[in-house]
Amino acid sequence: MNRIATAILITCVAVATAWLCGSWTIPYAPPPRPAFDIPEKTDGDALPRPISVAHGAILATRICSTCHELLPDGHDAVGPALAGVIGRGVASRAGYSYSAALSAHRGETWDDARLGEWLSNPFAFAPGTRMSLSGVPDPNDRADIIAWLKTLHPAPTP
Template identity: 35%
Template sequence: MDSFELNKILGAILASCLVLLVMNFTANALFAPVPPAKPGFEIAVKEEAAGGGEAAAPAKSEPIEKLLQTASVEKGAAAAKKCLACHTFAKGEPNRVGPNLWGIVGDHKGEGRGGFNFSAAMKAKGGEWTDEDLNQFLTSPKGFIPGTAMGFAGIPKDSERADVIDYLHTLADTPVPLPTASK
């Protein structure tokens, strides 16, 4: 191979690099990316009361038994869609970040759930998931079980919580009956 052929090959490589470089500068000038003002996503979490003192008592709400009398399973299924990021609902589905919620009403807290690894705080709470416990937990998970790993801020609206609990009642082979409202 003579030097003329070698010069042509090296010239072609150099010209290709030069064309790529010019295309890069042109693309960056035409399609300049705009960096976000604040990187990342904000996760809504209720903050603790400042000063380490006792938090202000929440407004007294209706008893869950009374709210469940007017609750809607359909509305509860729609409201529970926000839980799908971490939980599954159908029988036999795998756990995700949180456990599968099939048969949760009346089940033991921090146990079972297809081998899900519950936090120490959830295991220590003990007892069964009653309607009142579910209501308090869905209002403020970290308020009901301090130290829980659940990062959900809670459902502040009474009727929406009742709808979700009514929906959770339907997720079982033999559903736990709804309580009757005491007068």
């Protein structure tokens, strides 16, 4: 036991001595400038890149199609069909049973701003919603999805 204790003590002293010598030899100093700049986010609504409908189609297919039908003649699945959602009333698709949280928004219309708010955080938009998506955090991705929905599935003209 004495040998083991001595070995542990010698190891601790050696590590502490090496650390002290190293810190005296090369003192810590923050770099004069950062290795790369992290841009500050000043405006949450600013889109740093152009809107891409093609990227929106990829995102919508990957994210939305698990629960929603995306075809123009699509039927309701776990969620309501998204064909023609732009310009349609919130919670207004006939035959689909909406949650009470989303039904409270009846009378509103799905436009760019409202869809952006919904896609950002469905639970903040309608607390108690049954939608399982936690949100699309990137404003560029939300804009791409909305642009794709607008061009591929335009709302019916009155």
